[in-house]
Amino acid sequence: MPGAGEFEIIARYFAPLSRGAPLAFGLTDDAAMLLPRKGRGLVMTADAIVAGVHFLPDDPPDLIARKLLRVNLSDLAAKGATPRGYLLTAAFPQDVAPGWIAAFARGLRTDQKRFGIVLLGGDTVATPGPASFSVTMIGEVPGRRMLRRSGARAGDLVCVSGTIGDGGFGLAELGHAHEGLAAAQRRFLIDRYRLPRPRTTLGPLLRNVAGAALDVSDGLVQDLGHIARQSGTRLTIEAGAVPLSPAGRAIVRADPSALGRALTAGDDYEIAFTVTKARLGALKATAHRAGVPVSVIGRVERGAGVRVLGAGGEVIEAGPGGFDHFAR
Amino acid sequence: MPGAGEFEIIARYFAPLSRGAPLAFGLTDDAAMLLPRKGRGLVMTADAIVAGVHFLPDDPPDLIARKLLRVNLSDLAAKGATPRGYLLTAAFPQDVAPGWIAAFARGLRTDQKRFGIVLLGGDTVATPGPASFSVTMIGEVPGRRMLRRSGARAGDLVCVSGTIGDGGFGLAELGHAHEGLAAAQRRFLIDRYRLPRPRTTLGPLLRNVAGAALDVSDGLVQDLGHIARQSGTRLTIEAGAVPLSPAGRAIVRADPSALGRALTAGDDYEIAFTVTKARLGALKATAHRAGVPVSVIGRVERGAGVRVLGAGGEVIEAGPGGFDHFAR
Numbered sequence: 001m002p003g004a005g006e007f008e009i010i011a012r013y014f015a016p017l018s019r020g021a022p023l024a025f026g027l028t029d030d031a032a033m034l035l036p037r038k039g040r041g042l043v044m045t046a047d048a049i050v051a052g053v054h055f056l057p058d059d060p061p062d063l064i065a066r067k068l069l070r071v072n073l074s075d076l077a078a079k080g081a082t083p084r085g086y087l088l089t090a091a092f093p094q095d096v097a098p099g100w101i102a103a104f105a106r107g108l109r110t111d112q113k114r115f116g117i118v119l120l121g122g123d124t125v126a127t128p129g130p131a132s133f134s135v136t137m138i139g140e141v142p143g144r145r146m147l148r149r150s151g152a153r154a155g156d157l158v159c160v161s162g163t164i165g166d167g168g169f170g171l172a173e174l175g176h177a178h179e180g181l182a183a184a185q186r187r188f189l190i191d192r193y194r195l196p197r198p199r200t201t202l203g204p205l206l207r208n209v210a211g212a213a214l215d216v217s218d219g220l221v222q223d224l225g226h227i228a229r230q231s232g233t234r235l236t237i238e239a240g241a242v243p244l245s246p247a248g249r250a251i252v253r254a255d256p257s258a259l260g261r262a263l264t265a266g267d268d269y270e271i272a273f274t275v276t277k278a279r280l281g282a283l284k285a286t287a288h289r290a291g292v293p294v295s296v297i298g299r300v301e302r303g304a305g306v307r308v309l310g311a312g313g314e315v316i317e318a319g320p321g322g323f324d325h326f327a328r
Numbered sequence: 329m330p331g332a333g334e335f336e337i338i339a340r341y342f343a344p345l346s347r348g349a350p351l352a353f354g355l356t357d358d359a360a361m362l363l364p365r366k367g368r369g370l371v372m373t374a375d376a377i378v379a380g381v382h383f384l385p386d387d388p389p390d391l392i393a394r395k396l397l398r399v400n401l402s403d404l405a406a407k408g409a410t411p412r413g414y415l416l417t418a419a420f421p422q423d424v425a426p427g428w429i430a431a432f433a434r435g436l437r438t439d440q441k442r443f444g445i446v447l448l449g450g451d452t453v454a455t456p457g458p459a460s461f462s463v464t465m466i467g468e469v470p471g472r473r474m475l476r477r478s479g480a481r482a483g484d485l486v487c488v489s490g491t492i493g494d495g496g497f498g499l500a501e502l503g504h505a506h507e508g509l510a511a512a513q514r515r516f517l518i519d520r521y522r523l524p525r526p527r528t529t530l531g532p533l534l535r536n537v538a539g540a541a542l543d544v545s546d547g548l549v550q551d552l553g554h555i556a557r558q559s560g561t562r563l564t565i566e567a568g569a570v571p572l573s574p575a576g577r578a579i580v581r582a583d584p585s586a587l588g589r590a591l592t593a594g595d596d597y598e599i600a601f602t603v604t605k606a607r608l609g610a611l612k613a614t615a616h617r618a619g620v621p622v623s624v625i626g627r628v629e630r631g632a633g634v635r636v637l638g639a640g641g642e643v644i645e646a647g648p649g650g651f652d653h654f655a656r
Binding site: 023025028029030031032033034035036041042043044045046047048049050052053054075076078079081087088089090091120121122123125126127128129130132134136138141144146148149150214215226230 | 351353356357358359360361362363364369370371372373374375376377378380381382403404406407409415416417418419448449450451453454455456457458460462464466469472474476477478542543554558
């Protein structure tokens with residue numbers, strides 16, 4: 001980085017992002033303070049992204065930054081937590097252009113405003129490898145009331161917010177276009193891949209109605225598998241009940257096998273959760289209040305694992321599915 | 329990683345490290361909870377390290393892990409905070425050997441026990457680049473009583489714990505041996521480079537006596553510059569008063585110019601701080617209680633910047649010095 005050192009990068013691009021967090025001290029110290037409000041527990045989550053693995057090196061830097069925040073915000077939302085702030089460690093290639101960092105910081109600023117969070121601290125280093133970033137996002141819940149994966153009980157209903165498959169279809173669109181899609185639908189899908197919509201309004205409201213919850217990031221079937229395992233239950237899903245966007249429906253109409261990809265592809269950043277039948281009315285009111293569509297897609301049963309049923313009630317092989325960074 | 333996926337790595341190597349943190353849920357959830365104790369503020373710091381930049385790729389993995397924790401513990405110590413736990417994001421090369429991860433996890437476990445901390449959460453990804461790791465370390469102070477860089481006042485004394493220069497000399501030893509050093513002294517210096525001794529006992533005790541404080545990681549002169557800048561003061565240091573280890577003294581005896589390197593080389597992980605003259609007695613009692621030697625090395629004056637004085641009171645050019653990841 002000709003002419004700009006680590007401290008200059010922090011002072012110029014990152015310190016302004018800590019305004020609004022008086023105990024971050026403008027990033028002029030080695031550490032920040034956070035004073036939890038009375039009776040609140042802190043919920044913390046961390047995610048790392050690497051160029052060439054989690055984003056494409058020529059993706060717009062502001063979108064990379066916003067996606068980085070949003071995948072962490074999605075984790076917090078699914079835990080029922082209200083986000084407060086984050087720490088960022090950034091490893092930039094030695095020859096990174098100042099304009100790239102500036103655009104990245106602009107993206108952070110945009111989504112800090114949108115989601116009401118501030119930069120609390122972090123670290124900036126140079127790397128001989130690809131750009132990589134790590135965020136620790138911190139939120140609050142009353143007491144210990146974090147939603148967990150282990151709260152599903154036989155007899156509960158399985159639900160999901162929004163639509164499933166758009167992120168995966170969007171990533172595929174970047175490689176090869178699906179046949180018969182309108183240009184607006186293509187743009188919609190690619191946008192959903194590049195810029196997740198974390199359910200930060202719905203999430204905290206779900207604390208009062210949901211049993212188990214998680215965000216759908218690695219693929220619906222794989223992620224529901226975590227709920228099944230941690231709750232000691234089986235989850236049975238009806239493929240036809242999984243909500244698709246108009247673009248997703250168009251793709252599945254042209255190629256019915258695409259439905260399997262929607263169920264396993266990941267990058268949805270919706271919330272999958274369970275609810276007792278008695279609370280279904282309360283859930284509908286909650287979804288209305290959050291302005292987020294919620295669909296019942298299955299049920300919790302005794303047993304283990306995740307089953308996906310087709311239109312005739314037959315078991316569909318959805319595979320282990322999901323995205324595993326070390327899979328070969 | 330043949331045969332082992334992301335979830336298996338977490339379950340096998342990292343989940344056991346979260347024992348003792350019941351609200352980390354054995355890393356089976358996307359997030360962990362932390363309930364601050366009554367009247368405590370949280371202090372948070374983050375550091376990232378990259379293979380080939382912050383550690384050597386053939387360094388022993390357990391030592392890399394321990395150094396990673398210790399550089400963060402050093403930051404917290406200098407803020408007067410008592411560490412509680414950490415989040416770790418790990419980017420392993422795709423072909424990382426399971427034995428490497430196992431040794432890395434052993435190193436984490438060793439220092440978790442030594443410093444009374446637990447793993448709270450994190451993320452594990454694969455990278456096409458060098459191994460890199462990021463830690464967010466979380467500690468506590470009573471109320472808002474974090475030590476800061478901005479607390480120095482003209483008339484205060486400048487102090488430092490332990491000895492300065494050993495880490496830098498140790499790194500140099502890995503490249504070329506200094507003349508006239510005994511083998512035990514070489515081993516001492518290299519060990520100091522590889523395994524910092526964060527001042528976790530002294531740090532919290534300094535809350536009652538120190539004005540400004542930070543940990544010496546980028547080089548004494550550069551780091552004192554942060555105190556000068558954030559406090560709006562000048563710091564004047566007597567080079568002859570800076571404490572050296574026997575090995576450091578042997579090197580400087582053979583080559584007096586090595587003293588400049590000791591003052592600027594970094595990797596000391598001692599605490600530099602200021603104290604009023606009236607509190608010097610209390611400081612000595614505190615140092616005795618912590619079992620850590622503390623030296624007065626200079627004074628705080630009106631003005632700006634850091635001056636280093638030689639034996640005759642002449643100003644020594646110590647240069648901007650210090651380690652800047654983006655410097656060319």
